[in-house]
Amino acid sequence: MINVPHKILLVFLSIILFTGCKDDDSDNNADDPKAENRRSLGTSAEELLSDDTFKSMTVELVYAPNYRPKQESIDSFKDFILARVNKPDGVTFIETEISNQPNAPFTIEEIRNIEDLNRTQYTVGDDIAVYVFFSNGSSENDTSTSVTLGTAYQNTSMVVYERTLQQITLDEPEILPILESTTLHHEFGHLFGLVNIQEDDIHPGGDHEDLDHLKHCIIEDCLMYFEANNVTRIMERARSRAQVADLDPLCIADLQAKGGK
Numbered sequence: 513m514i515n516v517p518h519k520i521l522l523v524f525l526s527i528i529l530f531t532g533c534k535d536d537d538s539d540n541n542a543d544d545p546k547a548e549n550r551r552s553l554g555t556s557a558e559e560l561l562s563d564d565t566f567k568s569m570t571v572e573l574v575y576a577p578n579y580r581p582k583q584e585s586i587d588s589f590k591d592f593i594l595a596r597v598n599k600p601d602g603v604t605f606i607e608t609e610i611s612n613q614p615n616a617p618f619t620i621e622e623i624r625n626i627e628d629l630n631r632t633q634y635t636v637g638d639d640i641a642v643y644v645f646f647s648n649g650s651s652e653n654d655t656s657t658s659v660t661l662g663t664a665y666q667n668t669s670m671v672v673y674e675r676t677l678q679q680i681t682l683d684e685p686e687i688l689p690i691l692e693s694t695t696l697h698h699e700f701g702h703l704f705g706l707v708n709i710q711e712d713d714i715h716p717g718g719d720h721e722d723l724d725h726l727k728h729c730i731i732e733d734c735l736m737y738f739e740a741n742n743v744t745r746i747m748e749r750a751r752s753r754a755q756v757a758d759l760d761p762l763c764i765a766d767l768q769a770k771g772g773k
């Protein structure tokens with residue numbers, strides 16, 4: 513029996529702006545089939561959104577037994593992606609079941625190592641691949657007052673702390689899909705470059721970037737609002753309207769400027 517303090521947790525979704533560069537021997541990139549998928553967060557925004565370079569996308573969901581997200585969350589994630597990307601040859605979801613990964617809670621380095629060992633889909637030809645790990649352990653950054661729900665940490669890589677999501681919804685399992693979907697959509701928004709992650713926002717100076725919470729949106733109802741991730745807020749949304757926050761028009765305009773829909 514695991515005791516988690518819930519409902520009062522200040523929960524945040526985090527982003528990692530720069531990769532650890534442990535594979536920073538870029539001269540060898542031409543020979544490394546994984547190099548395309550080992551760049552900094554936000555650098556593949558245009559590649560993910562437009563059909564200029566990549567005509568299709570493969571999204572790999574990786575999880576240990578008992579940590580597969582709800583089917584409705586997967587469906588909602590698909591809808592979210594399809595609504596934004598121009599991929600004439602389609603978006604394919606692949607699921608890979610792995611064993612429980614040891615040494616939880618995980619540092620982001622450990623999350624990267626899990627990816628190295630278990631990711632099977634890499635960008636090849638005109639298909640761009642995205643990796644999503646549904647973690648069987650929490651983030652090592654969690655404290656008694658805050659937990660991390662998800663992190664976008666590389667150009668095509670993100671983690672959802674599924675075990676944490678399951679724990680904080682133990683009393684209200686009907687809210688789990690809203691938490692899963694919000695985390696998936698919000699972190700993919702960071703892969704799309706939101707907000708102003710590579711400082712190439714079409715809005716001058718990233719004028720809808722929240723300067724108190726960088727790389728997030730100032731519009732309160734927006735998916736990319738930093739508090740879109742506050743558990744109390746998500747749960748209130750879930751109870752009242754049972755829906756995940758959408759992107760506001762400014763964020764959508766940024767995506768369209770990079771070839772999205």
Ligand SMILES: [Zn+2]
Pocket residue numbers: 525526527698702728738
């Ligand atoms: Zn965020």
Ligand SMILES: [Zn+2]
Pocket residue numbers: 720729730731734735736737759760762763
């Ligand atoms: Zn926004």
